[in-house]
Amino acid sequence: xxxxxxxxxxxxxxxxVFDVYYRKEIPxxxxxxETALPLFTDIHNVITAKDKAERVFQGLQKKISQSAIHxxxxxxxxxxxxIERILLRYIQKALTSPVSIEINFADDDVLTLSKIYxxxxxERTHLVQFVRFQKTADGMYFALTxxxxxxxxxxxxxxxxxxxxxQWLIYxxxxxxxxxxxxxxxxxxxxxxxxxxxxxxxxxxxxQDDDEKxxxxxxxxxxxxxxxxxxxxxxxQRQFMPQxxxxxxxxx
Numbered sequence: 001x002x003x004x005x006x007x008x009x010x011x012x013x014x015x016x017v018f019d020v021y022y023r024k025e026i027p028x029x030x031x032x033x034e035t036a037l038p039l040f041t042d043i044h045n046v047i048t049a050k051d052k053a054e055r056v057f058q059g060l061q062k063k064i065s066q067s068a069i070h071x072x073x074x075x076x077x078x079x080x081x082x083i084e085r086i087l088l089r090y091i092q093k094a095l096t097s098p099v100s101i102e103i104n105f106a107d108d109d110v111l112t113l114s115k116i117y118x119x120x121x122x123e124r125t126h127l128v129q130f131v132r133f134q135k136t137a138d139g140m141y142f143a144l145t146x147x148x149x150x151x152x153x154x155x156x157x158x159x160x161x162x163x164x165x166x167q168w169l170i171y172x173x174x175x176x177x178x179x180x181x182x183x184x185x186x187x188x189x190x191x192x193x194x195x196x197x198x199x200x201x202x203x204x205x206x207x208q209d210d211d212e213k214x215x216x217x218x219x220x221x222x223x224x225x226x227x228x229x230x231x232x233x234x235x236x237q238r239q240f241m242p243q244x245x246x247x248x249x250x251x252x
Contacts, residue, residue: 001028001038006046008032010076013084014053016046017091030084056091063094068102075116077150086112124151128158130245131170134202134216135209141168144194144201144248152179156186173198201248216250223251 004019004027006012016030027044037043060069072087090109093101105111126147133141141163145152152172156179159170163181171178171194180189196203205213246252 002042002044003027003037004030004044004046005033006030007048009048010073011050011053012046012048013076013087014056015048016084017056017088018052019044019046020088029082030088059095060091063097064100064102071113071117074120074154075113077153078116078120079150080116083116120149120151123147123149124154126242126245127151127155130241130249132248132250133168135212136203136207137209139167141166142196142203143168143170144173144196144198145170146173146244146248148244150175160186171196199247219250
């Protein structure tokens with residue numbers, strides 16, 4: 001089986017699509033370098049090139065709408081197994097079809113991507129809803145999260161607009177990167193050893209603001225005081241607030 005290895009970026013994936021057409025071959029899989037490969041595998045190393053990616057992008061613009069191209073990027077962020085191969089098939093169909101395929105839900109790949117698209121956007125909505133900030137000793141607000149899909153890049157504009165007057169850092173513990181806003185712009189940051197308990201999301205005590213622990217205790221007391229124990233419905237809570245987010249919710 002032929003494997004295409006790329007750098008894990010969307011631009012790198014589009015470069016891989018360009019190479020598929022240029023080399024006139026169909027890879028069995030398109031994977032990142034971290035993927036474990038079987039022995040005696042044929043490999044093509046994709047070297048990310050902006051001009052190649054741009055040519056694929058321009059070709060898609062002639063065949064499908066801007067929203068459909070954005071949908072491809074959203075689905076790419078799902079990181080589900082073999083998403084690259086599904087996207088490649090969609091792109092091949094889009095480029096060869098005389099009419100737009102984006103609403104042809106009778107096609108398996110179109111239908112599959114539409115479902116993935118909805119799941120990723122739902123996860124993005126959950127992340128926006130369930131992020132909980134903690135104030136650090138230097139006045140920055142920090143939050144840890146662990147989304148199923150790689151949706152943090154989709155949240156940058158929302159948090160920058162919503163908290164434009166505060167320095168904040170939202171960190172994805174699963175993918176080991178975060179978004180840091182310095183009151184001017186948002187950038188991607190990475191920590192070799194994040195200063196936080198990855199099980200609870202709590203920053204180390206020495207780096208907490210002096211009043212942070214008191215505010216957390218007050219928030220928990222408030223939630224307990226308004227809870228009507230006889231009407232507590234954990235099943236309904238899990239429906240509206242997926243349990244995977246609970247570990248980083250201060251009130252939980």
